[in-house]
Amino acid sequence: MKENRQNKIKEIIETQSIETQDELLSQLLQQGFSTTQATISRDIREMHLTKVPDGTGKQKYAMIQNADTDVTKKYHQVLSAGILSLDYAENILVVRTVSGMAMAVAAALDNMELQGFLGCIAGDDTIFAVTRSKDCCKMIIAEVKKVASDD
Known part of the structure; x- marks a missing residue:
C-alpha cells in the first residue's frame, strides 16, 4: 500500500505541478488512494521530495536524484x-x-x-x-x- 502510494506520488509530481500537500492529497484521493495529510507529509520526507522553482515564480514538489x-x-x-x-x-x-x-x-x-x-x-x-x-x-x-x- 505504502509503496503503491509513493509510486503514485512520484508519478503525480513528475506529470503535474503540485505546489502543496493539500493538492497532492487531493490528487491521490481522486485516484482512489485513501490517505491523510499526515501520511503525505511522512511520504514527502521519506521520498526526499523538495520544492523547486517551476519557472513561473511558484514552487512545486520534485524528486531529488539519488546521486x-x-x-x-x-x-x-x-x-x-x-x-x-x-x-x-x-x-x-x-x-x-x-x-x-x-x-x-x-x-x-x-x-x-x-x-x-x-x-x-x-x-x-x-x-x-x-x-x-x-x-x-x-x-x-x-x-x-x-x-x-x-x-
Missing part, C-alpha cells in the same frame, strides 16, 4: 532560492524563507550536517533551529550564507 552530488546541488539551490534572512538569539537560529519553502530549506539544513546543529522545526515561512551555542549559530549562519551565495 549525492545532485542532492547537494539541489539543496544548495533550495537554500539560495528559499532563504530571505538568518538571525539568532543565544543558541536559537531563526531562518525566514519564501512562503511555502520552510520545510524544503529545513531539509537542506539537516542535510548539510553542520557542526553544532542539533535540529530544526519548520512552519510555512519560518524555521527555528537549535544549536549547541551562540558561537555555533554564528558559524552556521556564515556557512549557510556562503553555500547559498555560491549558486
Whole structure:
C-alpha cells in the first residue's frame, strides 16, 4: 500500500505541478488512494521530495536524484532560492524563507550536517533551529550564507 502510494506520488509530481500537500492529497484521493495529510507529509520526507522553482515564480514538489552530488546541488539551490534572512538569539537560529519553502530549506539544513546543529522545526515561512551555542549559530549562519551565495 505504502509503496503503491509513493509510486503514485512520484508519478503525480513528475506529470503535474503540485505546489502543496493539500493538492497532492487531493490528487491521490481522486485516484482512489485513501490517505491523510499526515501520511503525505511522512511520504514527502521519506521520498526526499523538495520544492523547486517551476519557472513561473511558484514552487512545486520534485524528486531529488539519488546521486549525492545532485542532492547537494539541489539543496544548495533550495537554500539560495528559499532563504530571505538568518538571525539568532543565544543558541536559537531563526531562518525566514519564501512562503511555502520552510520545510524544503529545513531539509537542506539537516542535510548539510553542520557542526553544532542539533535540529530544526519548520512552519510555512519560518524555521527555528537549535544549536549547541551562540558561537555555533554564528558559524552556521556564515556557512549557510556562503553555500547559498555560491549558486
